[in-house]
Amino acid sequence: xxxxxxxxxxxAHPREGDRLFAPSAARxxxxxxxxLTTLAPPTGIALEIASxxxxxxxxxxxxxxxxxxxxxxxxxGRLASIASYQTEANLPNLAAPQLLxxxxxxxxxxxxxxxxxxxxxxLHLISTPSAKTLISxxxxxxxxxxxxxxxxxxxxxxxxxxxxxxxxHKSLTDQDPDIGYKDTADxxxxxxxxxxxxxxxxxxxxxxxxLRFRKAS
Ligand SMILES: C[S@@+](CC[C@H](N)C(=O)[O-])C[C@H]1O[C@@H](n2cnc3c(N)ncnc32)[C@H](O)[C@@H]1O
Numbered sequence: 001x002x003x004x005x006x007x008x009x010x011x012a013h014p015r016e017g018d019r020l021f022a023p024s025a026a027r028x029x030x031x032x033x034x035x036l037t038t039l040a041p042p043t044g045i046a047l048e049i050a051s052x053x054x055x056x057x058x059x060x061x062x063x064x065x066x067x068x069x070x071x072x073x074x075x076x077g078r079l080a081s082i083a084s085y086q087t088e089a090n091l092p093n094l095a096a097p098q099l100l101x102x103x104x105x106x107x108x109x110x111x112x113x114x115x116x117x118x119x120x121x122x123l124h125l126i127s128t129p130s131a132k133t134l135i136s137x138x139x140x141x142x143x144x145x146x147x148x149x150x151x152x153x154x155x156x157x158x159x160x161x162x163x164x165x166x167x168x169h170k171s172l173t174d175q176d177p178d179i180g181y182k183d184t185a186d187x188x189x190x191x192x193x194x195x196x197x198x199x200x201x202x203x204x205x206x207x208x209x210x211l212r213f214r215k216a217s
Contacts, residue, residue, distance in 0.1 A: 121152045157185065
């Protein structure tokens with residue numbers, strides 16, 4: 001049976017056409033874009049997992065025009081929103097969104113190698129086994145020397161590091177004990193088992209982190 005959406009995990013309001021607007025995505029878009037511009041390859045193909053409303057990837061495509069950006073999403077309503085942003089932006093380097101449940105084993109087989117994969121704000125909404133599948137499939141989808149960047153809220157050394165994070169984690173586990181914040185050490189260890197070296201962890205606003213990984217060349 002399909003689980004109901006996680007409450008409080010992603011609030012998005014209707015805008016013109018099929019477009020949705022998530023205030024949280026608008027708040028963190030500049031910080032994430034700035035980070036990605038410092039690490040993205042000069043050219044290549046980038047995949048976004050869980051593109052949400054589409055607000056982020058439109059900005060990435062606009063500000064990193066020599067990279068081709070492929071949005072993906074598991075929710076069909078959000079695919080329509082991404083497509084609407086894509087049509088409005090009319091950027092040659094922004095591909096049409098594709099349906100992707102990134103927790104399904106084997107999805108990498110249907111995706112050509114990518115130079116960069118970006119994921120924001122999903123790991124805390126899925127179970128640990130699902131997170132492991134997602135990371136393993138992302139690793140298989142990366143081209144040699146490709147990078148995987150995972151942004152979001154995390155536990156650090158088993159600790160929730162702000163009252164807001166503790167409250168959000170509890171609200172998630174109250175709804176579903178299988179989900180909630182993941183620990184940075186566990187995610188780094190999982191990535192290493194599938195051939196991804198941890199390059200750096202960046203602090204971003206609102207107590208979020210970006211974990212950066214690279215596949216061997
Ligand atoms: C909190 S939102 C984050 C959206 C966007 N990345 C952002 O940061 O604004 C989580 C997104 O993950 C998507 N999602 C949930 N389960 C997924 C899955 N198994 N595979 C891919 N996307 C998924 C949801 O539809 C939702 O758009």
